[in-house]
Amino acid sequence: MDLLLRFLIGGVVVSLFAVLGDMVKPESLGGVFAAAPTIALATVALTMKKHGAGFVAVEARSMIAGAIAFFVYACAVSFVMIRFRTKAAWTAAALMLVWFGTAGGLWAVWLRR
Amino acid sequence: MLLGLQTKSLRATTPMEYAKRFLFGGVVTVVATLISKRFGPVVGGLFLAFPGIFPGSLSLVEKHKSEREAEAGKTGVLSARGEAGVEATGASVGALGLVGFAVVLWMGLSRGFGLGIVLTVAGFVWVVVSCCGWWVRERM
Numbered sequence: 001m002d003l004l005l006r007f008l009i010g011g012v013v014v015s016l017f018a019v020l021g022d023m024v025k026p027e028s029l030g031g032v033f034a035a036a037p038t039i040a041l042a043t044v045a046l047t048m049k050k051h052g053a054g055f056v057a058v059e060a061r062s063m064i065a066g067a068i069a070f071f072v073y074a075c076a077v078s079f080v081m082i083r084f085r086t087k088a089a090w091t092a093a094a095l096m097l098v099w100f101g102t103a104g105g106l107w108a109v110w111l112r113r
Numbered sequence: 114m115l116l117g118l119q120t121k122s123l124r125a126t127t128p129m130e131y132a133k134r135f136l137f138g139g140v141v142t143v144v145a146t147l148i149s150k151r152f153g154p155v156v157g158g159l160f161l162a163f164p165g166i167f168p169g170s171l172s173l174v175e176k177h178k179s180e181r182e183a184e185a186g187k188t189g190v191l192s193a194r195g196e197a198g199v200e201a202t203g204a205s206v207g208a209l210g211l212v213g214f215a216v217v218l219w220m221g222l223s224r225g226f227g228l229g230i231v232l233t234v235a236g237f238v239w240v241v242v243s244c245c246g247w248w249v250r251e252r253m
Contacts, residue, residue: 006146007139014138014166015131021170022126023118027196028251031203032243034170037214037235040161042142044218045228047149053222055154060219062158067211070162074205077171081198085190088175088197092168103159111155 002046010042035070062111069102125177134166141165162211167204174200206250210243 021033040063048056076098080091141163149157175197182189214235221231 003143003146007143010142011135011139014141015135018134018138018166018170019123022122023120025117025119025122027174028199028203028206029116029244029247031200032207032210032247034167034200034204035164035207035211035243037161037211037239038138039142039145039163039165040214040218041232041236042138043146043161044232047146048228051154053225053228056228057219057222058154059149059158059161060215060222062155063161063215064212064219066159066162067208067215069159070164070211071205071208073164074167074201074208077167078198078201078205081171081194081201085194085198088171088194089168092164092171092201096164096168099164107156107159111159 002050006043006046009046010039013042014038035067035074062107065106065111066103068106069099072102073099122177125180126173130173133169137166137169162208162215164204171197171200202250203247206246207239207243209246210239210241213242214239 017033017036017038021030021036024030024033040060044056044059047059073095076095077092080086080095081088144165145157145160145163148160175193178193178196179189182192217235217238218231221234222228
Protein backbone atom coordinates (compact mmCIF):
# COMPACT_ATOMS: atom_id res chain seq x y z
CA MET A 1 0.00 0.00 0.00
CA ASP A 2 2.84 2.37 0.92
CA LEU A 3 4.62 1.67 -2.37
CA LEU A 4 1.41 2.10 -4.38
CA LEU A 5 0.81 5.48 -2.72
CA ARG A 6 4.40 6.53 -3.47
CA PHE A 7 3.98 5.38 -7.08
CA LEU A 8 0.83 7.47 -7.51
CA ILE A 9 2.23 10.57 -5.77
CA GLY A 10 5.52 10.25 -7.68
CA GLY A 11 3.67 9.93 -10.99
CA VAL A 12 1.52 12.98 -10.29
CA VAL A 13 4.38 15.20 -9.05
CA VAL A 14 6.67 14.27 -11.95
CA SER A 15 3.85 14.83 -14.48
CA LEU A 16 3.01 18.25 -13.01
CA PHE A 17 6.61 19.47 -13.19
CA ALA A 18 7.00 18.01 -16.69
CA VAL A 19 3.91 19.91 -17.88
CA LEU A 20 5.24 23.12 -16.31
CA GLY A 21 8.58 22.54 -18.03
CA ASP A 22 6.80 22.10 -21.38
CA MET A 23 4.85 25.33 -20.97
CA VAL A 24 7.63 27.63 -19.77
CA LYS A 25 9.45 29.53 -22.50
CA PRO A 26 12.28 29.95 -23.39
CA GLU A 27 13.36 26.28 -23.52
CA SER A 28 16.47 26.85 -21.38
CA LEU A 29 14.23 28.02 -18.50
CA GLY A 30 11.82 25.13 -19.13
CA GLY A 31 14.78 22.80 -18.76
CA VAL A 32 15.11 23.90 -15.13
CA PHE A 33 12.00 21.83 -14.36
CA ALA A 34 13.80 18.65 -15.48
CA ALA A 35 15.80 19.03 -12.26
CA ALA A 36 12.88 19.79 -9.95
CA PRO A 37 12.90 18.05 -6.55
CA THR A 38 10.11 15.71 -7.68
CA ILE A 39 11.20 12.47 -5.98
CA ALA A 40 11.91 14.29 -2.72
CA LEU A 41 8.54 16.06 -2.75
CA ALA A 42 6.81 12.76 -3.48
CA THR A 43 8.47 10.75 -0.73
CA VAL A 44 9.63 13.00 2.11
CA ALA A 45 6.30 13.35 3.95
CA LEU A 46 5.61 9.60 3.90
CA THR A 47 9.20 8.78 4.93
CA MET A 48 9.05 11.29 7.77
CA LYS A 49 5.80 9.76 9.05
CA LYS A 50 7.30 6.28 8.99
CA HIS A 51 10.93 6.85 10.07
CA GLY A 52 11.07 10.32 11.65
CA ALA A 53 12.91 13.58 10.97
CA GLY A 54 16.38 12.17 11.71
CA PHE A 55 16.08 9.61 8.90
CA VAL A 56 14.90 12.24 6.38
CA ALA A 57 17.71 14.62 7.45
CA VAL A 58 20.28 11.92 6.68
CA GLU A 59 18.61 11.32 3.31
CA ALA A 60 18.66 15.07 2.61
CA ARG A 61 22.41 15.26 3.34
CA SER A 62 22.98 12.51 0.77
CA MET A 63 20.60 14.29 -1.61
CA ILE A 64 23.10 17.19 -1.69
CA ALA A 65 25.65 14.78 -3.18
CA GLY A 66 23.05 13.38 -5.60
CA ALA A 67 22.16 16.91 -6.75
CA ILE A 68 25.83 17.84 -7.28
CA ALA A 69 26.11 14.67 -9.38
CA PHE A 70 23.00 15.76 -11.32
CA PHE A 71 24.65 19.14 -12.02
CA VAL A 72 27.82 17.49 -13.35
CA TYR A 73 25.74 15.02 -15.39
CA ALA A 74 23.48 17.70 -16.94
CA CYS A 75 26.55 19.85 -17.82
CA ALA A 76 28.12 16.83 -19.53
CA VAL A 77 24.92 16.05 -21.49
CA SER A 78 24.52 19.69 -22.50
CA PHE A 79 28.15 19.97 -23.65
CA VAL A 80 28.08 16.76 -25.70
CA MET A 81 24.71 17.53 -27.32
CA ILE A 82 25.51 21.11 -28.25
CA ARG A 83 29.07 20.30 -29.39
CA PHE A 84 28.47 16.99 -31.23
CA ARG A 85 24.66 17.04 -31.87
CA THR A 86 24.28 13.45 -30.72
CA LYS A 87 20.91 11.76 -30.22
CA ALA A 88 19.28 12.85 -26.95
CA ALA A 89 18.19 9.45 -25.61
CA TRP A 90 21.54 7.76 -26.22
CA THR A 91 23.57 10.69 -24.90
CA ALA A 92 21.52 11.03 -21.72
CA ALA A 93 21.53 7.27 -21.12
CA ALA A 94 25.25 6.74 -21.82
CA LEU A 95 26.32 9.71 -19.70
CA MET A 96 24.26 8.40 -16.76
CA LEU A 97 27.59 6.83 -15.79
CA VAL A 98 28.73 10.38 -14.96
CA TRP A 99 25.92 10.66 -12.38
CA PHE A 100 26.75 7.28 -10.85
CA GLY A 101 30.48 8.06 -10.85
CA THR A 102 30.10 11.48 -9.23
CA ALA A 103 27.49 10.32 -6.70
CA GLY A 104 29.59 7.25 -5.87
CA GLY A 105 32.73 9.36 -5.50
CA LEU A 106 31.03 11.83 -3.16
CA TRP A 107 29.61 8.92 -1.16
CA ALA A 108 33.11 7.43 -0.82
CA VAL A 109 34.90 10.62 0.23
CA TRP A 110 32.15 12.37 2.20
CA LEU A 111 29.05 10.38 3.12
CA ARG A 112 30.54 6.99 3.99
CA ARG A 113 32.50 8.37 6.99
CA MET B 114 14.02 37.34 -24.54
CA LEU B 115 10.37 36.85 -23.63
CA LEU B 116 9.42 34.84 -20.58
CA GLY B 117 6.05 33.17 -20.56
CA LEU B 118 3.80 30.14 -20.48
CA GLN B 119 2.64 28.55 -23.74
CA THR B 120 -0.23 26.10 -23.50
CA LYS B 121 -0.03 25.18 -27.18
CA SER B 122 3.14 23.19 -26.46
CA LEU B 123 1.00 20.83 -24.37
CA ARG B 124 -0.90 19.74 -27.47
CA ALA B 125 2.34 18.44 -28.98
CA THR B 126 2.50 15.81 -26.23
CA THR B 127 0.40 12.71 -26.91
CA PRO B 128 -1.70 10.94 -24.22
CA MET B 129 0.76 8.03 -24.43
CA GLU B 130 3.67 10.38 -23.66
CA TYR B 131 1.78 11.77 -20.65
CA ALA B 132 1.12 8.21 -19.49
CA LYS B 133 4.80 7.29 -19.90
CA ARG B 134 5.85 10.29 -17.79
CA PHE B 135 3.40 9.30 -15.06
CA LEU B 136 4.65 5.71 -15.17
CA PHE B 137 8.34 6.68 -15.11
CA GLY B 138 7.73 9.18 -12.29
CA GLY B 139 5.99 6.54 -10.22
CA VAL B 140 8.57 3.85 -10.94
CA VAL B 141 11.55 6.11 -10.15
CA THR B 142 9.91 7.14 -6.85
CA VAL B 143 9.26 3.51 -5.88
CA VAL B 144 12.82 2.46 -6.84
CA ALA B 145 14.28 5.31 -4.76
CA THR B 146 12.17 4.12 -1.80
CA LEU B 147 13.26 0.49 -2.22
CA ILE B 148 16.94 1.50 -2.41
CA SER B 149 16.54 3.51 0.80
CA LYS B 150 14.87 0.51 2.50
CA ARG B 151 17.54 -1.92 1.33
CA PHE B 152 20.70 0.17 1.76
CA GLY B 153 19.63 2.80 4.33
CA PRO B 154 19.15 6.58 4.17
CA VAL B 155 22.77 7.47 3.29
CA VAL B 156 22.69 5.61 -0.03
CA GLY B 157 18.94 6.07 -0.53
CA GLY B 158 19.23 9.84 -0.20
CA LEU B 159 21.49 9.98 -3.26
CA PHE B 160 18.55 8.74 -5.33
CA LEU B 161 16.29 11.60 -4.20
CA ALA B 162 18.25 13.56 -6.83
CA PHE B 163 18.45 10.78 -9.42
CA PRO B 164 17.83 12.12 -12.95
CA GLY B 165 15.41 9.30 -13.73
CA ILE B 166 13.06 11.12 -16.09
CA PHE B 167 15.68 13.46 -17.54
CA PRO B 168 16.59 11.25 -20.55
CA GLY B 169 12.89 10.87 -21.42
CA SER B 170 12.26 14.63 -21.16
CA LEU B 171 15.24 15.36 -23.38
CA SER B 172 14.06 12.85 -26.00
CA LEU B 173 10.62 14.49 -26.05
CA VAL B 174 12.16 17.93 -26.66
CA GLU B 175 14.20 16.50 -29.55
CA LYS B 176 11.16 14.67 -30.99
CA HIS B 177 8.81 17.67 -30.80
CA LYS B 178 11.36 20.03 -32.35
CA SER B 179 11.99 17.50 -35.17
CA GLU B 180 8.24 17.31 -35.81
CA ARG B 181 7.94 21.11 -35.94
CA GLU B 182 10.85 21.27 -38.37
CA ALA B 183 9.31 18.51 -40.52
CA GLU B 184 6.01 20.43 -40.66
CA ALA B 185 7.97 23.42 -41.92
CA GLY B 186 9.49 21.23 -44.64
CA LYS B 187 12.96 21.01 -43.05
CA THR B 188 14.98 18.03 -41.85
CA GLY B 189 16.04 19.74 -38.64
CA VAL B 190 17.63 16.77 -36.82
CA LEU B 191 20.74 18.70 -35.77
CA SER B 192 18.70 21.73 -34.80
CA ALA B 193 16.42 19.53 -32.66
CA ARG B 194 19.42 18.01 -30.91
CA GLY B 195 20.81 21.48 -30.28
CA GLU B 196 17.51 22.50 -28.68
CA ALA B 197 17.62 19.41 -26.45
CA GLY B 198 21.17 20.44 -25.48
CA VAL B 199 19.85 23.85 -24.45
CA GLU B 200 17.18 22.09 -22.36
CA ALA B 201 20.01 20.15 -20.66
CA THR B 202 21.75 23.44 -19.88
CA GLY B 203 18.57 24.55 -18.11
CA ALA B 204 18.55 21.28 -16.18
CA SER B 205 22.11 21.91 -14.98
CA VAL B 206 20.94 25.21 -13.51
CA GLY B 207 17.93 23.47 -11.96
CA ALA B 208 20.34 20.96 -10.41
CA LEU B 209 22.08 23.84 -8.59
CA GLY B 210 18.65 24.74 -7.21
CA LEU B 211 18.27 21.10 -6.20
CA VAL B 212 21.50 21.39 -4.18
CA GLY B 213 19.98 24.41 -2.39
CA PHE B 214 16.74 22.49 -1.78
CA ALA B 215 18.64 19.57 -0.21
CA VAL B 216 20.80 21.85 1.98
CA VAL B 217 17.69 23.57 3.41
CA LEU B 218 15.96 20.21 3.95
CA TRP B 219 19.03 18.80 5.73
CA MET B 220 19.72 21.82 7.92
CA GLY B 221 16.06 22.55 8.66
CA LEU B 222 15.18 19.02 9.78
CA SER B 223 18.47 18.62 11.68
CA ARG B 224 17.57 21.72 13.71
CA GLY B 225 14.09 20.46 14.56
CA PHE B 226 11.93 22.67 12.32
CA GLY B 227 8.60 21.29 11.08
CA LEU B 228 8.42 19.57 7.70
CA GLY B 229 5.85 22.01 6.28
CA ILE B 230 7.95 25.12 6.85
CA VAL B 231 11.18 23.36 5.80
CA LEU B 232 9.66 22.15 2.50
CA THR B 233 8.22 25.61 1.82
CA VAL B 234 11.57 27.32 2.36
CA ALA B 235 13.41 24.59 0.42
CA GLY B 236 11.00 24.97 -2.52
CA PHE B 237 11.47 28.73 -2.45
CA VAL B 238 15.26 28.30 -2.44
CA TRP B 239 15.01 25.91 -5.44
CA VAL B 240 13.02 28.52 -7.40
CA VAL B 241 15.32 31.44 -6.47
CA VAL B 242 18.61 29.59 -7.10
CA SER B 243 17.33 28.12 -10.38
CA CYS B 244 15.98 31.42 -11.70
CA CYS B 245 19.09 33.39 -10.65
CA GLY B 246 21.33 30.68 -12.14
CA TRP B 247 19.35 30.75 -15.38
CA TRP B 248 19.52 34.57 -15.52
CA VAL B 249 23.31 34.52 -15.04
CA ARG B 250 23.73 31.66 -17.56
CA GLU B 251 21.75 33.53 -20.22
CA ARG B 252 24.12 36.49 -19.91
CA MET B 253 27.37 34.50 -20.15
